[in-house]
Amino acid sequence: MLRISAPLLALTLSLSAPGLALGAASTAMPMKAESMELTGEVIDTWCYLSGIMYAEGTAHHQCAIWCAAGGVPVGLLTEDGDVYFIVEFEGRSDTLADPGLLEIQTHQISIDGDVYERDGLKYLSVNKVLKDEGIVNLTHEEYGIQPFGE
Numbered sequence: 001m002l003r004i005s006a007p008l009l010a011l012t013l014s015l016s017a018p019g020l021a022l023g024a025a026s027t028a029m030p031m032k033a034e035s036m037e038l039t040g041e042v043i044d045t046w047c048y049l050s051g052i053m054y055a056e057g058t059a060h061h062q063c064a065i066w067c068a069a070g071g072v073p074v075g076l077l078t079e080d081g082d083v084y085f086i087v088e089f090e091g092r093s094d095t096l097a098d099p100g101l102l103e104i105q106t107h108q109i110s111i112d113g114d115v116y117e118r119d120g121l122k123y124l125s126v127n128k129v130l131k132d133e134g135i136v137n138l139t140h141e142e143y144g145i146q147p148f149g150e
Helices: 006-015 018-028 045-050 057-069 099-103
Strands: 034-044 074-078 083-089 108-118 121-132
Touching: 034 045, 034 057, 034 083, 034 121, 045 057, 045 074, 045 083, 057 099, 083 099
Parallel strands: 083 121
Antiparallel strands: 034 074, 034 108, 074 083, 108 121
């Protein structure tokens, strides 16, 4: 049985409606965006934060698509290990099951965007994908394809 810590559960519940999380934060305390260019792997945040996703890249590709299609918030994992929750993608703020994000699951991308940070969480509004290298993290060779539910 998978056990979820209370902080992770609270984080997951708050991220199930990313637009609400940013909206609530902006009324309580204005957040200032920092414009940045970032590079990293597109991930599904649930499997990454829960520790289920021990193998990124191609080994986790299909699961990442299923999670994103099911409404799990999508994130960007940078090389320095920071996770940015994507709350807006190329002008669309309804990022849950966004077709554009489904297309780039587990891809290595570079983006131009605005970063917001509150209470240790980093939120990302992707203005434009500058570069899409596809899936460069070929972990299936090491881990094999990870079947759903195992």
